[in-house]
Each structure stands twice: as C-alpha cells, then as structure tokens.
Amino acid sequence: MVTSESRTGGVVLSDLTKSYGEVQAVRGVTISIHPGETLALLGPNGAGKSTTIDMMLGLTRPDSGTVSLFGSSPAAAVQAGVVGGMLQTGSLLGYLSVRELVTMVASLYPHPLNVDEVLRLTGTTEIAERPTTKLSGGQTQRVRMAMALVADPELLVLDEPTAALDVEGRRDFWTAMRAVAARGKTVVFATHYLEEADAFADRIILMARGRIVADGPPTEIKARVGARTIRATLPGVDDTALSSLPGVMKADQRGDAFVLTCSDSASSDTALRALLLHYPQASDIEVRGAGLEEAFLDLTGDDGVESDEAPRP
Amino acid sequence: MKHLTYLRYELLRTIRNRRFLIFSLTFPLILYLTVAGAHKNLSLDGISFPLYYLSGMAAWGSMTAVVSSGARIAQERSVGWTRQLRITPLRTSDYFIAKILSGYLMALFSIVVLALAGSIIGVRLSAVQWLTMLGLLLVGLIPFAILGILVGHLVSVDTLGPVIGGGTSLMALLGGAYGPLATGGVFLAVVKYLPSYWLVQAGKSALGGGNAWPAQAWIVLAVWSIVSARVAARVYRRDTARVQ
Structure with missing residues (x-):
C-alpha cells in the first residue's frame, strides 16, 4: 500500500541494467526523482530510454538493480493507481467512442479526474463522440494523453509522447501538459526533441548507449558543453x-x-x-x-549521423 | 470482478463488433434454419432432427463466441493495448474474466437465438430440459473459453481469422456438430476425448436417459480446461517477460 508518507520518497531507480540477448539496452542507470519534478530523458534512438521507462513502470523486469516508486514496487504503485503512462507504441481500443474509452480507463482508478474536464484539457471535447478508430494521428495522441491524465496519477510517465505530432500538435500537447505539471505531479518524459526537453523539463538526463551521460537542469547541461x-x-x-x-x-x-x-x-x-x-x-x-543539439552531440560523442536521423521532422 | 464499468464497456465493444456477431450468431442460425428447417420431420438416433441439429449448431455457435472473445486478445496485444492496461490498476485476471464473460454473453445470445429458431420449427422441450441443455452448454464451454485466451497469446492478428474459423469448424466437425458421426469404432472412441463432442452432446443430454453426460464427459472437459489453463498461464508469463 502506498501511503502519503512514503510518497515523499519520489522515484528512485538504482543501478538498473537490462540486456536483450547480446544487446545491452541499459547499463547501470541510477536516477532519483523528487516529487513534483519534471524530468526529461533525452537521447537518440537506442539510448535505452524506453527500456528505462518500461522498468520504471514494471513492464520489464531489470536484470539487476531496483525501482522504487514512492516507496513501493512498480507493481504495487500501479495497483494503487498512482501511476499514469503514455507508452510509445499503441493505438486505441476499437468499438468505443473517445468519451467511452476515457471513461473506461478512468473507471480503473481509485480517484479519477472528471472525464469532461480531461477531455477539455486535452482538446478532445469536439471529437468525444467519434469512434476511436476514426481519428488523426494528432487526435489519437491527445486521446492517449487524456487516458493518462484521467488517472490523476502522482507519477506521469510519457514515452516520446509527441513523436507522431507536427509542430503545432507538439505545442498544444505541452501547453496541456504544463497545466498538469503545475499541479505538482511528478512527470517523466522521454524525447529526442532537444528543444522540448529544454523548454519543458526542470531537469534533463542525457542518455546514450544505455548510460547516463549528463544530468542537470537544461541551463547546466548547456553550460557544461556550453x-x-x-x-x-x-x-x-x-x-x-x-x-x-x-x-x-x-x-x-x-x-x-x-x-x-x-x-x-x-x-x-x-x-x-x-x-x-x-x-x-x-x-x-x-x-x-549553443542549443541542446550541440550539447547533445558533444556529450554523447556521436559523429552526428545518428542524431541527424533521431529528431523526426 | 471489481471493475464493473470496465466490464460494461467490454461487453459493449463485443456487441458492436459486427464480424464477431456474424460468425457466432448468423452463420449457425442460417445453417440451422436451412438444414433443420428442411428436415423437420426427420428423426436421428431417436431424437427429432430439429433438436439433433439444434445441439450441433448451439455447440458450434457458442464455441465460436467464447473462442473468438479470448482470441481478440491477439488484436489488443498487437496494438499495445495490453501493455497500456498493465500500467493501470486492472488486474490481469480481471482482464481475462471480462473476456470470458463477454464470450459467454455472445454464446448466450447464440444459444437463445437458435433455441427460438428451434421452437419455431418444432423443437418441444420442457423448461427443465431447456435449462439442462443451457447449463451443460455453459459448462462445456469452459475449456473453449480458456483455449480462446491461449490462442490470443499464441497467434498473430494476420492468422487469427483462419485459426479461429478453422479451429472451431474442425472441433465442431469432429464433435459431430454438423452431422451424425460414426456410431462406433475407433473414430468415435477418439473424438470422445474432444471437448466439442461433449458440447454437442449437451443438447441431446437434455432429454435425459441414455444420452446424458457420463463421467467421461466431465473428466474430458476438466482435463482440457486444466491443461489449457496451464499452457495459457505459461504463455502469458513468457509474453509479459519479453519486450514488445
């Protein structure tokens, strides 16, 4: 059981490792996240961001190391309904309207937010009665955000939430997300959009090849290679x-x-x-x-080829 | 089952799935009306043909309903929905229970529709006999509901249709749902180890007497249920341990 006292523990990842066959996806990641902090996991494809997030959420068991979410195991925290997440892949469940889907997800949590409020916050009120299978990429992503938000979680985990969105969609997305962060929730998001991490996070962790290569506020990250x-x-x-x-x-x-x-x-x-x-x-x-782009290249020691591909247009 | 709202939407989704509806409801109904309707006055194994064929079609339709319901997990896995659910407080067992219950709901529809059609073309059973038939069908569906969940974890979306269609048809055929089987010999001895054989017998058993479920029926169904459940549990654990 997650008590209000243990929640002060925040999110602690200790020395996590995970391999898939020959591939060492994560090689010793230790992160301590304070409650209310907004943390960006930044790195190119294959840096280990998604695997780290999967271990944080209990979707993948680490080979070694531990995860503590507000003093509990990921499974217990998920059971208690204090975690909300937007995973990288995934389309919506069919044969439901947007409103029905969000209501269905809300019903699984002990203290969900009001569905209409969440639809408004995520800009999905106009499409609320539409079937979930008849949405554009941007609309789908906003519905997925609504599903994550309606849980009113203490910890909100977003794995590349804006990967499928255009520039305008990304801006709208983060505008809505700011409102959430303002309520004192802990937010962890993975991205390879450098400007996104810079603009939205209190703290950036740069990952490359399964390791943390830098950890600090955006200004500090920039100053270090600055x-x-x-x-x-x-x-x-x-x-x-x-x-x-x-x-x-x-x-x-x-x-x-x-x-x-x-x-x-x-x-x-x-x-x-x-x-x-x-x-x-x-x-x-x-x-x-220098933008984070240059900081990124410098810290990760990439020749630029990989990073040129990473940020999608 | 703690999450009633979730179950309600799961049932709603099932009812809205037209393809599902056609396979588990419409096909058996059409086959029943055309075949049994044309031979209303025939009698087989001492049972009126409309009742004989009702047993077969009810078994086939309800079997298709519960297998398809579990097998739809394959589709939900392929789009990442099961992963999304794993980060909600919904327990995996409740997820499976909802799938089984929605399969049973469709099975019930199928059975009721066929029973109505049967009474229109002359099937006459007492209330007790109807309820016995229904009860035995619902019990006989247990291994199929579990097999459906197993299929949902083993099969990709591309092959789901053929596997469900082919699998349930084969099971129904060997179980004697489409027509009379050999009345003795090795073949009959073998198919008596299939749960579908006993599912088909459910309707005939309702008449009592010599056709009632023997101990073998209960044992076959129990063994199929337990083995399927153990395999499904193993496949599920393997599935969740792997990155998707």
Whole structure:
C-alpha cells in the first residue's frame, strides 16, 4: 500500500541494467526523482530510454538493480493507481467512442479526474463522440494523453509522447501538459526533441548507449558543453588575427562575416569585449548559446549521423 | 470482478463488433434454419432432427463466441493495448474474466437465438430440459473459453481469422456438430476425448436417459480446461517477460 508518507520518497531507480540477448539496452542507470519534478530523458534512438521507462513502470523486469516508486514496487504503485503512462507504441481500443474509452480507463482508478474536464484539457471535447478508430494521428495522441491524465496519477510517465505530432500538435500537447505539471505531479518524459526537453523539463538526463551521460537542469547541461558563438560582420580582417583574441577557440570566415567559437559564456564575454575594443567597426553582432543539439552531440560523442536521423521532422 | 464499468464497456465493444456477431450468431442460425428447417420431420438416433441439429449448431455457435472473445486478445496485444492496461490498476485476471464473460454473453445470445429458431420449427422441450441443455452448454464451454485466451497469446492478428474459423469448424466437425458421426469404432472412441463432442452432446443430454453426460464427459472437459489453463498461464508469463 502506498501511503502519503512514503510518497515523499519520489522515484528512485538504482543501478538498473537490462540486456536483450547480446544487446545491452541499459547499463547501470541510477536516477532519483523528487516529487513534483519534471524530468526529461533525452537521447537518440537506442539510448535505452524506453527500456528505462518500461522498468520504471514494471513492464520489464531489470536484470539487476531496483525501482522504487514512492516507496513501493512498480507493481504495487500501479495497483494503487498512482501511476499514469503514455507508452510509445499503441493505438486505441476499437468499438468505443473517445468519451467511452476515457471513461473506461478512468473507471480503473481509485480517484479519477472528471472525464469532461480531461477531455477539455486535452482538446478532445469536439471529437468525444467519434469512434476511436476514426481519428488523426494528432487526435489519437491527445486521446492517449487524456487516458493518462484521467488517472490523476502522482507519477506521469510519457514515452516520446509527441513523436507522431507536427509542430503545432507538439505545442498544444505541452501547453496541456504544463497545466498538469503545475499541479505538482511528478512527470517523466522521454524525447529526442532537444528543444522540448529544454523548454519543458526542470531537469534533463542525457542518455546514450544505455548510460547516463549528463544530468542537470537544461541551463547546466548547456553550460557544461556550453559553447557560444559570436557572429559579426567585419570586412577586411584576417581570421588568424581574430582567432588570437582572448577567449576565442577558433574563427571561421563566412564572406564578410566571421563566426568566433568560445568554450563558455565567460570566455565569450571576454572575446566580445576584446572584439569591440580592437575592431570597433564590427557590425551586426550576434551572440548565441549553443542549443541542446550541440550539447547533445558533444556529450554523447556521436559523429552526428545518428542524431541527424533521431529528431523526426 | 471489481471493475464493473470496465466490464460494461467490454461487453459493449463485443456487441458492436459486427464480424464477431456474424460468425457466432448468423452463420449457425442460417445453417440451422436451412438444414433443420428442411428436415423437420426427420428423426436421428431417436431424437427429432430439429433438436439433433439444434445441439450441433448451439455447440458450434457458442464455441465460436467464447473462442473468438479470448482470441481478440491477439488484436489488443498487437496494438499495445495490453501493455497500456498493465500500467493501470486492472488486474490481469480481471482482464481475462471480462473476456470470458463477454464470450459467454455472445454464446448466450447464440444459444437463445437458435433455441427460438428451434421452437419455431418444432423443437418441444420442457423448461427443465431447456435449462439442462443451457447449463451443460455453459459448462462445456469452459475449456473453449480458456483455449480462446491461449490462442490470443499464441497467434498473430494476420492468422487469427483462419485459426479461429478453422479451429472451431474442425472441433465442431469432429464433435459431430454438423452431422451424425460414426456410431462406433475407433473414430468415435477418439473424438470422445474432444471437448466439442461433449458440447454437442449437451443438447441431446437434455432429454435425459441414455444420452446424458457420463463421467467421461466431465473428466474430458476438466482435463482440457486444466491443461489449457496451464499452457495459457505459461504463455502469458513468457509474453509479459519479453519486450514488445
């Protein structure tokens, strides 16, 4: 039985490993998630995100290591109805309307939310009477979100929830999900959309090849590899002169413009001051923090080929 | 069964499934009316042909209903629905019970519709005889309900239709649902080890006397039920241990 006191334990994964035959899907993953935290598991396909989530939910038994959900085993937490999830694969159950399906799922939980409220929150009110098999990809995904939300779970686990959605669908999805997170629920989601993890999570865990390669708030993840670039239009200047400015790692010429790469925000500040001091004619200056995309490539040590494929358009 | 709302929607889904309805209700009914209707005054093994054939068709229709209901798990597995259910508080046993109950509901429909058709073309049984027939059918369906769940875990969606159609037809044929079997010899001795043989006998047993279920019927049905259940449990455990 999950008591309110044990819930303060949050979600604890200790040294999880899982192999499928020769393939080591997860090789020693330890994560401690505080109640109310929103955590993104970020990584390319095959990083071990889905296997980690399956072990977290008790769908897959780890080869070694333990999972504790608010002080209970995954099976006990699921039985107690404190877990809600959106799995990566899966279509909806047929021969039901959207409303009937959500009502059916709600009935399985001890303290479900009001079905109409959840339909409204997920933007599925207009399609509530439609058969579940006659929906678009985006609508299907919103119904699956409704099924996860109606449980009113303490822990909401989403395995690549927006993989099938277009840009607008993703934005709508996260708008609805923010409302949930705001209620103090613990949210864990897997994604390979870097901007999604950055925008929505309090904390990002980067996974690659079954291991955690970085763990921290989005800003910290970026700062750790935190390359910054300064772009400036500066005609008639030699790139070797620019690359010798303090804080600059390298300088690339792009026509009349230069791109100066700095290792972090402190060195880009230094470089910018030096640039303006020595080349006051520099114009059209732009300083950019590296996106998670670059952080990702750097931390996972990928050559970029795999990651180019990972984020779907 | 703790989750009545879940069961209600499961039954609703079953009733809305037209293909399911056609195979377990319409086919046996059409066959019954055409064959038995054409031989109303015939008598076989000392039983009026409409009753004789009612036993066969009720066995076939109800068998198809309970097997199909469990076998639909294959479809729910293929779309990831069973995985989704495993992260809800619904117990696996309740999931299976709901499948068995909806199969039985359809079986009951099938039996009632055929019984009505039978009484229209001249089957006359007392209330006790009707209830005996129904009771024996419901008991005889137990191994088929379990076999359905087993099939639902073994068979892919692509082969589900042929396996259900072929399997139930073969079982019905060998059990004597479509027509009289040999009255003796090795063949009869062998088919008496099939649960479908005794399911077909349920209707005739209702008349009592020499056709009532002997001890062998109960033993055959019990053994088929227990063995199917054990195999199904093993397959289920294997299935849930593997990544999907």
